[in-house]
Amino acid sequence: MADMSVAHTAGASKLGRFIIYGLLALVCLYYLMPLFVMLSTSLKSLDEIRAGNLLSLPGEFRTDAWVKAWDSACTGVQCGGLKGFFWNSVSFVVPAVVISTMIGAFNGYALTMYRFRGSDLVFGMLMIGCFIPFQVVLLPMAQTLGALGIANSTLGLVFVHVVYGAAFTTLFFRNYYVTIPDELVKAAKIDGAGFLRIFFSIILPLSVPIIVVSVIWQFTQVWNDFLFGVVFSSGDRQPITVALNNLVNTSTGVKEYNVDMAAAIIAALPTLLVYIVAGKYFVRGLTAGAVKG
Amino acid sequence: MGALSIRNVRKSYHGNEILKGINLEIDKGEFLILVGPSGCGKSTLLSMIAGLDSVTSGEIRIGDRVVNDLSPKDRDIAMVFQSYALYPNMTVRENISFGLQIRKVPAAEQARIVERVANTLQIGHLLDRKPSQLSGGQRQRVAMGRAISREPSLFLFDEPLSNLDAKLRVEMRTEIKLLHQRMGTSIVYVTHDQIEAMTLGDKIAVMKAGEVQQFGTPQEIYDNPANLFVAGFMGSPSMNFIPAKVEAVGGGYGVKLESGQRTHVFPVPGGDGKLKAWEGREVLFGIRPEQITHKSESRLGLPQFQTAEMPIRLTEPTGPDTMVLVPINGKDVVCRVHPAHAGQPGESMELMFDLSKSVFFDPASEQRIA
Amino acid sequence: MNATVLSSTTAPAARPVRRCRWCDTLDAWLPKLVVAPTFVCSLVFVYGYILWTAVLSLTPSRLLPNYEFAGLVQYEALFDNERWWQALSNLAVFGGGFIVICLAVGLLLAVLLDQKIRAEGFIRSIYLYPMALSFIVTGTAWKWILNPEFGIEKLVHDWGFTSFTFDWLIDPEWSIYTVIVAAVWQSSGFVMALFLAGLRGIDDSIIKAAQVDGASMPTIYRRIIIPSLRPVFFSSFMILAHIAVKSFDLVMALTNGGPGFSSDLPATFMYSFAFTRNQIGLGAASAMMMLMIVVAVVVPFMYSEMRRSRHG
Ligand SMILES: Nc1ncnc2c1ncn2[C@@H]1O[C@H](COP(=O)(O)OP(=O)(O)OP(=O)(O)O)[C@@H](O)[C@H]1O
Ligand SMILES: [Mg+2]
Numbered sequence: 001m002a003d004m005s006v007a008h009t010a011g012a013s014k015l016g017r018f019i020i021y022g023l024l025a026l027v028c029l030y031y032l033m034p035l036f037v038m039l040s041t042s043l044k045s046l047d048e049i050r051a052g053n054l055l056s057l058p059g060e061f062r063t064d065a066w067v068k069a070w071d072s073a074c075t076g077v078q079c080g081g082l083k084g085f086f087w088n089s090v091s092f093v094v095p096a097v098v099i100s101t102m103i104g105a106f107n108g109y110a111l112t113m114y115r116f117r118g119s120d121l122v123f124g125m126l127m128i129g130c131f132i133p134f135q136v137v138l139l140p141m142a143q144t145l146g147a148l149g150i151a152n153s154t155l156g157l158v159f160v161h162v163v164y165g166a167a168f169t170t171l172f173f174r175n176y177y178v179t180i181p182d183e184l185v186k187a188a189k190i191d192g193a194g195f196l197r198i199f200f201s202i203i204l205p206l207s208v209p210i211i212v213v214s215v216i217w218q219f220t221q222v223w224n225d226f227l228f229g230v231v232f233s234s235g236d237r238q239p240i241t242v243a244l245n246n247l248v249n250t251s252t253g254v255k256e257y258n259v260d261m262a263a264a265i266i267a268a269l270p271t272l273l274v275y276i277v278a279g280k281y282f283v284r285g286l287t288a289g290a291v292k293g
Numbered sequence: 294m295g296a297l298s299i300r301n302v303r304k305s306y307h308g309n310e311i312l313k314g315i316n317l318e319i320d321k322g323e324f325l326i327l328v329g330p331s332g333c334g335k336s337t338l339l340s341m342i343a344g345l346d347s348v349t350s351g352e353i354r355i356g357d358r359v360v361n362d363l364s365p366k367d368r369d370i371a372m373v374f375q376s377y378a379l380y381p382n383m384t385v386r387e388n389i390s391f392g393l394q395i396r397k398v399p400a401a402e403q404a405r406i407v408e409r410v411a412n413t414l415q416i417g418h419l420l421d422r423k424p425s426q427l428s429g430g431q432r433q434r435v436a437m438g439r440a441i442s443r444e445p446s447l448f449l450f451d452e453p454l455s456n457l458d459a460k461l462r463v464e465m466r467t468e469i470k471l472l473h474q475r476m477g478t479s480i481v482y483v484t485h486d487q488i489e490a491m492t493l494g495d496k497i498a499v500m501k502a503g504e505v506q507q508f509g510t511p512q513e514i515y516d517n518p519a520n521l522f523v524a525g526f527m528g529s530p531s532m533n534f535i536p537a538k539v540e541a542v543g544g545g546y547g548v549k550l551e552s553g554q555r556t557h558v559f560p561v562p563g564g565d566g567k568l569k570a571w572e573g574r575e576v577l578f579g580i581r582p583e584q585i586t587h588k589s590e591s592r593l594g595l596p597q598f599q600t601a602e603m604p605i606r607l608t609e610p611t612g613p614d615t616m617v618l619v620p621i622n623g624k625d626v627v628c629r630v631h632p633a634h635a636g637q638p639g640e641s642m643e644l645m646f647d648l649s650k651s652v653f654f655d656p657a658s659e660q661r662i663a
Numbered sequence: 664m665n666a667t668v669l670s671s672t673t674a675p676a677a678r679p680v681r682r683c684r685w686c687d688t689l690d691a692w693l694p695k696l697v698v699a700p701t702f703v704c705s706l707v708f709v710y711g712y713i714l715w716t717a718v719l720s721l722t723p724s725r726l727l728p729n730y731e732f733a734g735l736v737q738y739e740a741l742f743d744n745e746r747w748w749q750a751l752s753n754l755a756v757f758g759g760g761f762i763v764i765c766l767a768v769g770l771l772l773a774v775l776l777d778q779k780i781r782a783e784g785f786i787r788s789i790y791l792y793p794m795a796l797s798f799i800v801t802g803t804a805w806k807w808i809l810n811p812e813f814g815i816e817k818l819v820h821d822w823g824f825t826s827f828t829f830d831w832l833i834d835p836e837w838s839i840y841t842v843i844v845a846a847v848w849q850s851s852g853f854v855m856a857l858f859l860a861g862l863r864g865i866d867d868s869i870i871k872a873a874q875v876d877g878a879s880m881p882t883i884y885r886r887i888i889i890p891s892l893r894p895v896f897f898s899s900f901m902i903l904a905h906i907a908v909k910s911f912d913l914v915m916a917l918t919n920g921g922p923g924f925s926s927d928l929p930a931t932f933m934y935s936f937a938f939t940r941n942q943i944g945l946g947a948a949s950a951m952m953m954l955m956i957v958v959a960v961v962v963p964f965m966y967s968e969m970r971r972s973r974h975g
Contacts, residue, residue, distance in 0.1 A: 013899040018774050027772060028789050031852065034804040035792075041807065053818040055806060106697045114694035122702050129709040133909050133932045133957055135950040137712040137718055138944060143728065163708045166701050183378035186345050191392035191439075192366035194611070195693040206381035224797035226912035227930075231938060237805070241799045245916050248803050257807055268796050275795035279788050282795065285855055364687050 040231045042262035044134020046050060049181060059123045065258035068087055073259050075246040082266055084236055085243035092239070096161035103162065104214055105207060109199055111170070112177040123174065127146040129167040137164075138231050144195060152233050160232060161222045168221075169214045172285070176210040177203070209281070216278055217285035220271050233264055240267045295320040295354070296479035297342070297447060302351030304337055304503075311337055313503040318480075319496055324473055328490040329500035330526070335483040336383045339449050339499075342481060346367050355447055366395075371440035372449040375456060377432045378423035384434050386420040389442050396443070410438045413472075430461045437469075442475070450482040454489065466492060487527050490514065500504040501524045516650060519657035524652060529581050530616065533626045536656065537578040544604070548572075548653075549576045552561065552603040552621045553641060559599045561648055567663035570652065576662060577654040582616065584628040584647040587634035597649040618642040619644065712953065719947035721906045726941040737948035747949065750927040752838045754956070757928065758907035761850075765903055766896065768847065769854025774884065776855070776900070787859070790953035798849065802916025805845040806832070835925035838918050842926055845917055850906060854899050861895035862888065897968050904960050906931040908953060929953045 020166060040051060042065050043058040071081040089099050107126075111119050142151070150156035180203070188198045228238035238246075244267045248260045294455040295318050297430045298637045304312040327335045340346040342353060344365035353360050360368045363611045371392075390403045390412055398406070403634060412416040414434045417547050424432055432454065440448055454462045455467075470493055473480055484490055490497050491511045499522075507519040518524035520623045522531045532619045537548040540558050547560040568576075572581035603619040610616075615635040628644055653662040689823040698815075723733040741747050772790060776783055793801065807815050811830040831837035865888060873883045911930035920925040920935070929949060937946025 004681065015776070020778055020780070022785055024780065026792050028786060031793065031848070034801075034808060034848065035670075037808055038804050039850075049813060055818060056815060071782045085828055087736045098678060098966065103701060107701050110694035110697045116695060119694075119698070122698055126701065127709075129705050130904065131957065131961060132709060133930070133950070135318040135909075135911075135930055136954045137708060138715050138933075138950070139728075139937055139947055141708070141714040142714040142938075164703050167705065168808045170701065181376050181378060183376050184380065186340075186343075186365075187372065187374060187378035187439075188380070188391075189345060190343060190365045190370065190372050191443075193391075195697075197395065201508040202382065202948050203382050222796055224799075226797065226799050227934075231934070241797050241912070244797075244803065245799050248806070248916065249919065253897045257813070260803060261807065264800045269795070270801040272792065275788075275792055279791070283787075364690075 010283065019176055026073050037260045038265055041257050042069075042265060044258055046254065046256060046258060054220055062258075063232075065256070066262040066266075068256070069247070069259045069263035073256075073263060075243045076238065076250060078235075082240060082243055082247070082263055085238055085240040086266065088154070089240040092157040092161070093219060093222045096158045096165065096222050097215055099158070099163040100162045100169050100218055101214045102209060103166045104171075104173045105204070105211065106172025106199070107166070107170040108175075108177050109203055110195075112174050112200075113180075113182070113203070120134050123170075130162070130171065134164065137226045138227075142231060152237050154237070156218060156232055157228060157239070160228050161218075161225070164228075165218055165221065166287070167169055169218060172214045172217070173207070176207065180206060206253070212278065212281045213285040216274055220272060223271050230264050244265075296323065296356065297325070297481065298352075298354045299338075300352045300354075302338070302341065302353060303349045304334070304341060305349050309326040311367050311503050312341075312349075313426070313504075315505055316535075317498055317505065317508060319479060322477045322479055324480045324482065324493055324495040326490045326494035326497045326499060327481065328487060328497060328526075329506075331485060333344050333500045334503045335500060335512060336451055337631065339372075339451050339481060339483050342447075343370055343372050343449050353362045366405065368447075369445050370449055371443050371445045371452070373436045373440050375452040377424075377436040377456075379432055379435055379439070381424055384421050384423055385416065385427070385438075387621060388424070388435060388635065389438050392439065392443050392650070404443050408441045412413075413441070421655045430454060430465065432458060433461075433465055437472070441472070444478075446478065447524040448478055448482075450481045452483055452485070455484070455486070466604050467631075469493065485559070487529065489528070497527075499526060501526075511559050517656070518579075518652065518661065520661055521579075524579050524654070524661075528629050530629075531570045532579050532652075533585075534570045534654070535580070535621050535624055535626060536575050536579045536620055538575050539568050539573065541572060548576070550578075550601070552601065552619060555602065559601075559646060559648060560596075561651065561653075561663075562597045571653075575656060577659075579652040579654060580626075580646065585626070585628035585630075585644050585649075585651055587630045588643040590643045592645065597644045597647060599648060600623070600643055601646070602641050602643050605636050605638050607638055610633055610635075617642070686971050716947045716950050719943060719949050722944050724943040724947070726943070729944060734943070738946055738952075741948045741952065744945075746924045747926060747929075747932060749924055750929045750951055753926060754907065756839055757842055757846075757910065758904065760840070761846050762900060762903045763884040764843065764847045764853045765851045766899060768851040770858050770889070770892075771900065772851070772855040773858035775860055776859055787852075787856070790855055791851040791853070794847065794853045797849070797909075798912035799916045801845050802850045802913050803918050805848070806917050807842065809841050809844070832918065833922055835922050838922060840926075841915055842917055846910065846913055848907070849913075850903065854903070855893050857899050857902075858892060861892045894968075897964070901964065903960060904964075907950040908957050908960070929956070945964040 037054050040056075040058055041054075044052070045062055045063050045065070046054075048059055057214060069081060070083050072079055073081050075082070111123050117244070145151040145156045146159075147158075150159065170217075185198055188202055191200065194288050224240040224241060225239070226245070229242045230245075233239065233242070248261050295532050297317070299315050299317040302312060302315045303310065309601060315338060316327065327338060329335055337346060342346050344357075344363060344367075348361050351651075355368055355370065366554070379385075381393065383391065384405055389407050393403045393406060396447050407420070412422055414437060416431065416438060419427060419431055419435070422487060424435065427435065433456075450469075454465050458657065469557065473493075482489075482493060493560070497511055497514050498510065499506045499514060501522050506512055507523045507641070509517075514523060515527055518532075521534065524606065525534070535550065536549075537550055539546055540549050542558045542560045543549075545560050545562075546641050547558045550557045550559060588600050593600070603621070605617055606620060606625060607618040608615050610632060611631075614629045615632045617630045617635055618625045619628060620626070630642075630644075655662050705935060718738050719728060721733060721735070722729055722731055723736065724730075771850070778814045780786065809829070809832045811817075811828075811833060814829075816827060816829040819829070831841045869887060869891075870883060873887055878886070904974050909930060911934065914920055914926055914928055914931050915934075920927040924932075929952065933946050933949040933953065936942040936949060
């Protein structure tokens with residue numbers, strides 16, 4: 001929508017634009033405020049926190065809260081900081097993301113380029129799976145994981161995230177593949193290529209953008225997940241989100257807000273980093289996953 | 294032995310019959326055109342020949358093999374698509390050699406073939422580019438290169454020129470024709486452009502709503518259309534169809550035409566046989582614009598030529614000719630007149646009708662009468 | 664064109680592709696084989712499990728599943744449970760507030776950002792970053808900010824307004840509104856992104872035509888642009904409703920359902936009964952109710968929207 005302001009008179013438009021920029025800047029401050037507060041609080045000492053207020057700057061930069069959050073803060077009964085939980089998260093997030101993206105790519109390819117009787121039905125069924133509240137599968141899944149002996153294990157969390165993430169990745173890939181002309185696959189069939197050959201030689205090389213979108217989306221989802229983590233794991237196998245919540249709610253001794261904030265930033269850091277590096281793809285994933293329900 | 298024979302082929306999607314019993318046959322080296330309006334099933338038929346769509350019933354043979362159950366790769370065909378369908382991630386060279394690679398042609402031979410194809414199509418300088426770096430005409434050439442590299446026994450083209458601009462389209466049309474002459478491979482070529490159909494085809498199948506309306510050489514189809522649809526579809530500007538009453542005239546039969554205040558009855562040469570049954574009834578009198586021209590003295594008196602003076606409603610100069618619109622029996626009829634002889638709107642002019650190639654249709658069934 | 668004779672060499676295509684019926688059959692089945700595992704998983708782990716949960720909700724299960732049929736006792740217990748009613752009414756308050764505010768803020772920001780703003784990309788990425796955070800992180804941060812002792816209340820006191828009180832977090836009447844505040848902060852940027860994409864998708868020429876017709880900018884927005892964003896409203900509503908019903912992490916981190924159970928939502932209710940209070944049957948019944956809420960909200964909305972798009 002170009003040239004909206006053309007019709008305006010110069011003066012009114014100048015004032016108008018001033019107001020617009022002012023509003024936008026104000027909203028920026030609102031969105032940035034919590035991050036700023038977290039960061040500055042994490043760098044203060046407890047005394048400074050008590051003496052100052054949310055917006056007061058730390059007098060000197062202290063990293064002890066960070067060290068404690070990482071190394072020795074108490075999350076429930078243990079007091080080993082977040083580090084173990086951070087690596088827990090890494091250990092199930094990486095395989096879950098890789099596997100669910102691969103599954104999504106294959107499914108999307110098969111469902112768009114090789115329509116078969118019932119392929120739309122299958123797709124519709126998968127999509128409904130995106131919509132259910134997960135609470136409705138928690139109890140049976142807990143029973144199943146227990147019976148399979150993979151409750152409270154990395155494998156169990158990978159399994160759960162793959163099972164419930166594959167619907168989303170399939171959706172991404174399908175929506176991307178419908179924009180690729182059918183004729184490409186037809187041409188390859190006539191050239192003599194089969195299902196797998198076409199996928200690996202032609203379709204996959206074209207899929208880089210959507211692979212990035214899917215990886216980022218899945219990474220954010222799985223890393224940030226709390227529900228599956230809190231239900232299907234316990235003790236020192238828990239993911240970082242659960243550990244963070246435990247850390248914040250552990251009520252032994254003095255409440256150390258600076259450590260809480262440092263811990264929150266540590267838990268947020270990987271996804272924030274992804275957002276900063278590849279925000280464009282992140283947004284694309286959000287809108288792609290959302291607009292087509 | 295025919296290069297391709299299609300016998301009673303039908304196709305339905307979910308109970309909808311898209312192709313209703315197609316029969317076509319071409320010899321080795323022939324150039325078959327499938328032409329018809331959008332949605333008539335041309336692409337579907339081509340896809341079935343290629344093996345990309347299954348055949349609901351009937352039989353398709355390529356050479357001496359029934360190919361109904363063969364997969365595309367085993368049919369010894371190559372296809373050029375409307376969108377070219379070049380593999381975007383591969384260079385031109387890789388695009389051309391992909392099919393060879395899958396067929397495990399040794400690398401050295403692949404290189405030789407690519408080079409030869411590139412020479413033939415003059416795309417040697419493009420071999421290391423990606424399709425996105427090519428112009429429309431170049432993509433078109435690469436798509437053809439990919440098809441000819443495998444030297445199949447049958448080429449399939451699905452509207453290969455429709456994405457090109459008018460000038461390029463004419464050039465490529467000529468090239469395809471030259472290529473066909475040189476290689477002598479049979480071709481099935483889908484188009485909805487009737488000029489392409491006329492210029493390229495050895496045989497034309499005019500299709501409508503899943504049926505072949507007429508199958509024959511371009512000239513047969515042009516001169517002797519089987520029905521109203523074919524007559525109207527082929528030729529540009531289209532044939533005039535004038536509702537007219539059949540009357541007995543001078544021992545034979547003729548058609549009664551009213552224009553301005555005047556009424557003319559034109560005797561139809563050889564019309565006595567078939568038109569007899571229609572005496573007193575209305576038929577559709579079909580005459581192409583180029584068969585109505587200005588009066589030429591040299592032809593006066595020949596029995597198939599009739600002249601009449603008619604009022605001009607509109608003129609449309611096209612350059613070589615001027616289209617003159619005159620009202621006949623309440624219809625605007627297009628006449629193709631030399632520009633020097635064309636009158637002005639509001640005037641009237643003497644026109645000469647060549648009735649030797651005129652055709653007549655039953656207005657109800659739209660089938661040819663005579 | 665140069666007259667190389669193509670057909671003089673051995674025709675490579677005469678060399679057929681390795682013919683094997685078996686490979687062709689396999690190839691024809693591959694697409695289905697590839698999709699099959701996901702299909703089965705979805706059948707079992709989504710549809711099967713919903714059924715299983717439904718069964719559990721009809722049993723007297725407590726700590727362990729017990730498959731005696733007990734009829735609707737769990738549902739009766741659920742609807743006799745004051746905490747459940749609190750969770751439901753909280754869901755209505757939270758869902759309504761959250762959705763309406765997010766839509767309004769998102770639309771406003773999108774319209775503002777659509778005025779050829781210079782640093783648009785940068786501003787947009789600031790509005791959107793909360794979406795990359797975990798609700799647990801968001802909850803932790805806002806818990807600190809809203810903390811009456813050291814948070815906003817203190818900040819305003821330090822500015823000199825000493826009579827100012829802001830203690831929603833510990834006020835049972837208001838605690839659910841803190842969840843709205845934090846949730847809006849996290850999700851409104853996302854709605855803005857959806858609306859912005861919608862605005863960018865509108866055909867320029869329609870707006871030009873309206874300008875030529877003499878319509879003012881506010882009229883154009885009100886009469887042309889915003890109505891044409893209907894599909895975006897639709898998808899935003901669906902997503903936000905979905906987030907609202909599923910909201911769990913945020914409440915856990917921000918208020919843990921408290922004070923008391925004043926900020927409980929169905930999701931936290933379900934978790935607490937199914938997994939900490941060992942009332943599997945009741946938990947299952949509440950999970951089924953959550954599913955029904957989603958269905959009740961989403962299905963009519965989708966249906967009306969589909970009818971519209973079919974007629975429109
Ligand atoms: N997969 C399909 N399922 C159902 N109907 C189909 C399918 N493919 C084609 N059709 C229908 O078959 C008819 C013929 O389609 P086809 O693509 O062969 O037409 P066409 O003659 O090539 O037209 P065009 O000139 O527009 O390319 C159309 O009415 C189309 O709607
Ligand atoms: Mg077609």
